[in-house]
Amino acid sequence: MKLSVIGCGPAGLFAAISAAKTAPELNVCILERESQPLRWMNDARNPPALTRSDDSPDAFAAACPHGADFMHGAVQALPPSILRESLGEMGVRTRVGENGAVLPAEGLDAQRISATLLDYAKRLGIEVVTGCTVAEMNRGTDCFRIWPKSGPSLDSDFVILATGGRAGHSGWNLARSFGHEPSAWVPSPVLLQSKDARARVSSPIPVDGATARIPELSAEAGGGVCLLPNGIGGAAILELAARYSHELAARQYRMTLEVNWVAGHTRGQPTKLLRQIQQSHARKTVMEDAVLDLPRKLWEKLVESMKLPAQSRWSALDAAQLQALAGQLVSSRFKIDGRAMNKAEWVASGGVPLVELDPVSLQSLRQKGLFMAGEMLDIDAIAGGWNMHIAWTTGWIAGSAVAAEYGRM
Numbered sequence: 001m002k003l004s005v006i007g008c009g010p011a012g013l014f015a016a017i018s019a020a021k022t023a024p025e026l027n028v029c030i031l032e033r034e035s036q037p038l039r040w041m042n043d044a045r046n047p048p049a050l051t052r053s054d055d056s057p058d059a060f061a062a063a064c065p066h067g068a069d070f071m072h073g074a075v076q077a078l079p080p081s082i083l084r085e086s087l088g089e090m091g092v093r094t095r096v097g098e099n100g101a102v103l104p105a106e107g108l109d110a111q112r113i114s115a116t117l118l119d120y121a122k123r124l125g126i127e128v129v130t131g132c133t134v135a136e137m138n139r140g141t142d143c144f145r146i147w148p149k150s151g152p153s154l155d156s157d158f159v160i161l162a163t164g165g166r167a168g169h170s171g172w173n174l175a176r177s178f179g180h181e182p183s184a185w186v187p188s189p190v191l192l193q194s195k196d197a198r199a200r201v202s203s204p205i206p207v208d209g210a211t212a213r214i215p216e217l218s219a220e221a222g223g224g225v226c227l228l229p230n231g232i233g234g235a236a237i238l239e240l241a242a243r244y245s246h247e248l249a250a251r252q253y254r255m256t257l258e259v260n261w262v263a264g265h266t267r268g269q270p271t272k273l274l275r276q277i278q279q280s281h282a283r284k285t286v287m288e289d290a291v292l293d294l295p296r297k298l299w300e301k302l303v304e305s306m307k308l309p310a311q312s313r314w315s316a317l318d319a320a321q322l323q324a325l326a327g328q329l330v331s332s333r334f335k336i337d338g339r340a341m342n343k344a345e346w347v348a349s350g351g352v353p354l355v356e357l358d359p360v361s362l363q364s365l366r367q368k369g370l371f372m373a374g375e376m377l378d379i380d381a382i383a384g385g386w387n388m389h390i391a392w393t394t395g396w397i398a399g400s401a402v403a404a405e406y407g408r409m
Contacts, residue, residue, distance in 0.1 A: 001026060001027065001157040001158075001406055001409070002026070002027040002028075002029065002143075002155070002156045002157050002158070003016070003019050003026055003027070003028045003029070003156065003157065003158040003159070003160065003402050003406075004029050004030075004031060004144070004146060004154070004156035004158070004159050004160075005019075005028070005029070005030045005031070005159075005160045005162060005399075006030075006031050006134050006146075006159065006160070006161050006162065006163055006170075006171060006174070007030075007031075007032065007033075007161065007162035007163035007164060007171060007374070007376075008030045008031075008032035008034075008037035008038065008128060008130075008162075009037070009038065009162060009163075009164055009374055009375075009391065010038070010041075010374065010388060010391040010392055010395065011162040011373040011374025011375070011376075011390075011391040011392070011394055011395035011398075012030060012032075012160065012162030012163075012373065012374065012395060013030065013037070013038070013117055013118070013121060013395070014373075014391070014392050014395035014396050014399065015160045015162055015371075015373050015395035015396070015398045015399035015402075016028050016030050016121060016126050016160075016399060017090075017117075017120065017121055017124060017126070017399065018395065018396045018398075018399030018400050018403070019160075019399035019400070019402045019403045019406075020121070020124040020125060020126050020399075021124060022399070022400055022403035022404075023402075023403035023406045023407060024124075024125075025406075026402075026403065026406050028124075028125070028126045028127070029126070029127045029128075029129065029154075029156075030121070030126060030127070030128045030129065031129050031132045031134055031146070031148070032128065032129065032130050032131075032132060033131070033132060033133040033134075033163075033170070034130065034131070035130050035131050036114075036130070037114060037118065037128070037130065038113070038114030038117070038118070039114065041113045041114045042112055042113060042114055042115075047103050047104045048103075048104075048113075048388060049097070049101035049102065049103060049383065049384050049385035049388060050083075050084075050087065050092075050094060050102050050103065050104065050385060050388055050389075050392075051080040051083050051084065051102045051385045051388060051389045051392065052080045052100055052101065052102060052384075052385040052386060052389060053080065053096045053100045053101075053102055054080065054100055055075070055079040055080055055081050057071075057072045057073070057075045057076050058072070060072065060075040060381070060386065060389070063381045063382050063386040064379065064380065064381040064386070064390075065242055065243045065244075065245070065349065065380060065381070065382075066349050066378055066379055066380050067354060067377070067378065067379030067380065067381075067390075070354055070359060070379060071379065071381070071390065071393075073359075074390075074393045074394065074397060075389070075393065077393070077396075077397060078392065078393045078396050078397070080102065080385075080389060083389065083392055083393075084102060090116065090117055090120040091116040091117075091119070091120060092104065092113055092116055092117065093105035099223065099235070099384060100384075100385070101384045101385040102385055132148050132151070133148060133149045133170060134146055134147070134148055134149075134170050134174065135147050135148060135149045135170065136174075136177075137159065137174050137177065138177070139178075139367060139369070139370075140155075143155045143156060143157050144156045144157070144158075144159050144369065144370075146159070157369065157406075158369050158370075158371065158402045158405065158406070159369065159370050159371070160371040160372065160373055160395075160398050160399065160402065161174060161175060161370070161371070161372045161373070161376050162372070162373045162374045162376060162395060162398075163375075163376060164374065164375045164376070171376050172185075172351075172352075172376070175352050175372070175376065178364060178366050178367040178370060179366040179367070180352045180356050180364065180366060181352075181353070181356070182350065182351050182352050182353075182376075182378070183349075183350045183351065183353060183378050184350050185348055185349075185350040185351070186245045186246055186249045186348060186349045186350050187245065187249075187339075187347075187348045188238070188241035188242040188245045188347040188348060188349070188380070188383075189237075189241050189248070189253065189339035189340065190231075190233060190237075190238065190241070190340065191228060191230060191231025191232060191233045191237070191339065191340035192231055192232045192233075192237060192241075192253065192257060192336045192338075192339055192340070193230075193231050193232075193253075193336065193337060193338045193339060193340050194231075194232060194257070194334040194335055194336050194337065195335070195337060196334045196335060197301075197304070197305065198227075198301045198302065198304075198305050198332065198334070199227055199231075199232055199334060201227045201228065201229055201297070201301075202229060203229070204226055204227065204228050204229075205226065205227040205295050205297050205298050205301075206224060206225075206226040206227075206234065206295075207224060207225055207226070207234075207261050207294065207295065207298065208223075208224040209222075209224065209262070209263045209264070210222075210224055210225035210234070210236065210259055210260060210261050210262075210263055211223075211225075211236055211259070211260045211263045212225050212234075212236035212237055212240060212257060212258070212259050212260075213257070213258040213259075213260070214240060214244070214255055214256065214257060214258070215256055215258055216251075216255050216256060217244055217247055217255075219240055219243065219244050220240075221235075221236040221237075221239035221240045221243070222235075222236055222263060223235030223236050223238075223239065224236060225237065225259050225261075227298070227301075230340050231339075231340035232257065232334065232336075235383075235384065238347070238382060238383045238384070239382045239383075241347070242347045242349075242380060242381065242382040242383065242387075243382070245347075245348070245349045245380075246349065248339075252338070253336060253337070253338045253339040254336060254337055254338070255336050256333055256334070256335060256336065257333070257334045257336050258331055258332070258333050258334075259331075259332045259333075259334065260329075260330045260331060260332075261292075261294060261298065261302075261329055261330070261332065262292045262294070262329050262330060265292070265329070265330055266330060268326075269330075270291075270292070270325075270326035270329045270330055271322055271323050271326040273291065273292070273326075274291070274322045274325060274326055275322060277291060277314060278314040278315065278317060278322065281314045282313065282314050282315035283313060283314075283315065284313065284314055285311050285312060285313055285314075286303055286308060286312050286313070286314055286317065286325075287299075287300060287303050287310070287312075291329075292329065294329075302325070302328040302329070302332065303325070305328065306321065306324060306325060306328070308321070347380050347381070347382065347383055347387050348375065348380060349378065349380045350378060351375060351376050351377045351378040351379070352372055352376055352377055352378060353378050354377065354378060354379070357372060357377070360397075360401070361397065361398070361401035361404075361405075362377070362394060362397050362398045362401065363398075363401060363405075369405075371398040371401060371402060372394075372398065373391070373394040373395040373397070373398040373399075374390070374391045374394055374395060375391070377390075377394060379394070
């Protein structure tokens with residue numbers, strides 16, 4: 001009997017591996033439209049967060065804007081600690097990075113994660129067919145018939161759809177052909193754009209402790225903000241974008257972004273501090289030394305926005321100017337006028353509603369033998385290992401369920 005997995009992302013690959021390991025007699029094939037699967041996982045400068053270091057189901061549920069109840073149970077079926085053991089067996093060593101994110105180990109063959117995982121899959125006898133876009137699929141009396149855009153059709157007893165969620169992907173159309181109704185694909189932008197002069201930088205300016213707030217949504221997140229040449233990003237922006245993806249899209253990414261560069265401080269506290277600095281540094285220029293451990297380039301941006309004369313000394317600032325400068329520290333307001341385009345946003349909401357699937361096996365309630373995983377599902381979580389764990393876990397659940405169905409035949 002045969003299982004065809006359509007899509008060779010983390011979900012599809014892990015689904016195939018799970019099925020092949022559990023049912024070695026099952027013929028497993030992956031159909032992938034790209035010529036090089038998982039290329040994006042090989043970026044040594046920006047390695048992906050593979051999962052989390054914490055097995056807490058409550059923490060995972062809290063990190064999921066959509067599908068929290070499902071993930072509360074799913075993470076108990078495949079906890080991060082077990083996932084890390086499995087990845088280690090496959091040759092992917094890991095380490096715990098900042099904020100509990102699990103990253104590839106340093107020196108992991110220039111982060112060649114995809115090659116390692118694909119080699120492991122092939123050792124299990126899994127056939128990976130690249131450059132294969134599935135155009136159509138239906139269910140006959142005995143099996144599914146799959147028609148690629150080019151080449152002959154093929155038959156399969158089981159199918160797992162794991163094509164991802166980007167608009168236009170064939171997986172969503174295939175799901176619709178079996179009566180499913182995927183909700184709209186909405187990306188969570190990696191970067192927000194602003195024409196504000198303070199946001200124009202030639203090199204990154206990260207502030208790890210900064211918080212970001214969208215007043216129109218009464219939404220706030222911490223973890224850091226980073227000014228980048230192509231937009232405003234950082235952990236706080238990623239979390240806001242994931243939790244409020246639909247609201248941001250409805251506003252066409254036009255809003256006010258309020259940044260507290262000195263998290264933990266309110267407006268009154270920096271004002272008091274600046275008065276003390278004024279007294280002790282009266283003869284120094286305001287631009288000379290950054291305050292509160294801020295990056296110097298950021299401090300220069302904030303001071304420049306005050307329209308002070310270039311060589312203004314601390315002694316020359318009046319009370320109103322000190323208060324305004326304190327406001328820049330705790331409440332820099334940026335007018336956001338769009339999102340920076342990214343070919344592969346890390347997080348996106350939308351997909352096949354979980355109510356249309358069996359919650360234990362992820363088998364379609366519309367068509368027996370059809371399973372789904374990864375971004376095919378209307379589940380998403382914030383970046384930093386949470387969202388990637390959804391892909392591994394749902395792939396593992398679907399693949400294991402297929403193997404169980406095969407074992408009952």
